Amino acid sequence: MxxxxxxxxxKRLYFKRDSERGVNGTFNWLVDEVAELGEExxxxxxLATEKEFADVIAWxxxxxxxxxxxxxxxxxxxYPSKCPKCQSSPCACTF
Amino acid sequence: MxxxxxxxxxKRLYFKRDSERGVNGTFNWLVDEVAELGEExxxxxxLATEKEFADVIAWxxxxxxxxxxxxxxxxxxxYPSKCPKCQSSPCACTF
Numbered sequence: 535m536x537x538x539x540x541x542x543x544x545k546r547l548y549f550k551r552d553s554e555r556g557v558n559g560t561f562n563w564l565v566d567e568v569a570e571l572g573e574e575x576x577x578x579x580x581l582a583t584e585k586e587f588a589d590v591i592a593w594x595x596x597x598x599x600x601x602x603x604x605x606x607x608x609x610x611x612x613y614p615s616k617c618p619k620c621q622s623s624p625c626a627c628t629f
Numbered sequence: 630m631x632x633x634x635x636x637x638x639x640k641r642l643y644f645k646r647d648s649e650r651g652v653n654g655t656f657n658w659l660v661d662e663v664a665e666l667g668e669e670x671x672x673x674x675x676l677a678t679e680k681e682f683a684d685v686i687a688w689x690x691x692x693x694x695x696x697x698x699x700x701x702x703x704x705x706x707x708y709p710s711k712c713p714k715c716q717s718s719p720c721a722c723t724f
Contacts, residue, residue: 535632535704540632547711547718548712558670580698584702591700606630608683609630612683613638625643
């Protein structure tokens, strides 16, 4: 599934609720989901870890929806198949 | 671009460095990028905000790469075009 299709799916599912919650509340949910992912990374349950990855990209898409940002366009504008710093693929940055 | 294609692109660009940094270091970078996104959400520069969205999905993909997790499969397993809690589209959860 394309990134923009996933974002549109999240919009169909959650846009009304996301809009009502607003940017700050939705960002706070994203932060909570990232923290939950961090906890699962310490564990030994691959399925639980996968679910937390799913939640992080889902809340990121929700946040992009209420900001009116196209996550796919944003991602490819910054990462057009080369490193944005050294312009190489693979990255050859020396830092 | 499909989610898995974006993840594969990030793997081509950064897998060697991501692997050397490891799970904890890469998760910490993800947390930092989420914090930077939070700062930009308070601002008035749409392009800067888009770049922070790009960085969050990029670092999430990097983390998935070193965990051996397919972000697209994980996302669609949890969000198969319906809410995982109420099974409806749009979500009709009453909480």
